[in-house]
Amino acid sequence: MKYRAALGLAVVFSLASLASARQVADVQMPETATIEGKTLHLNGMGLRTKVVFKVYVAGLYLETPSKDAAAVVSSDQVKSMRLAILRSLKGSQVSEAIEEGFEKNSKSQMTALKPRLSKLATLIPNVEKGDDILLTYVPGKGTVVTVKGAEKGVIEGKDFADALLSVWLGANPAQEDLKNELLGGK
Numbered sequence: 306m307k308y309r310a311a312l313g314l315a316v317v318f319s320l321a322s323l324a325s326a327r328q329v330a331d332v333q334m335p336e337t338a339t340i341e342g343k344t345l346h347l348n349g350m351g352l353r354t355k356v357v358f359k360v361y362v363a364g365l366y367l368e369t370p371s372k373d374a375a376a377v378v379s380s381d382q383v384k385s386m387r388l389a390i391l392r393s394l395k396g397s398q399v400s401e402a403i404e405e406g407f408e409k410n411s412k413s414q415m416t417a418l419k420p421r422l423s424k425l426a427t428l429i430p431n432v433e434k435g436d437d438i439l440l441t442y443v444p445g446k447g448t449v450v451t452v453k454g455a456e457k458g459v460i461e462g463k464d465f466a467d468a469l470l471s472v473w474l475g476a477n478p479a480q481e482d483l484k485n486e487l488l489g490g491k
Contacts, residue, residue, distance in 0.1 A: 437451075439452075
């Protein structure tokens with residue numbers, strides 16, 4: 306069942322009509338995706354860089370598009386962050402970067418979040434250029450982690466999902482211009 310759901314999620318993202326897609330750094334993302342029976346809309350997408358290196362293209366999919374970061378983070382809707390990887394990364398590099406974002410944006414909650422953040426680290430393998438990481442919050446279920454088209458696990462709690470999205474959309478985002486792009490800006 307997990308495999309079929311993950312495969313379905315990957316197919317929805319990869320087979321969507323490219324005629325209605327956006328492109329950043331040679332990565333195309335469809336305007337819509339269907340997840341858990343809901344149609345999600347590409348709210349925005351942008352390039353994550355580190356020093357001079359292109360790391361990934363992020364795309365934020367929401368049931369109800371919004372330019373308000375706080376509203377997006379706090380909403381109890383299906384929402385998905387797609388990371389299209391642009392270079393080889395160790396799983397530890399990805400999880401350490403996410404943990405840094407948690408520290409910057411959700412420090413007061415770290416005691417409660419740390420065990421689930423540790424679980425996330427175990428779910429993210431090494432990735433190569435062309436791989437995708439999908440972090441999808443499903444109300445009542447938690448954050449579904451899908452890597453390379455395979456579901457790796459679910460991390461419970463809306464508080465975790467909120468803190469995870471805050472890595473990109475919080476007061477201290479991973480990259481300010483990326484935050485603006487994910488919120489539909491330029």
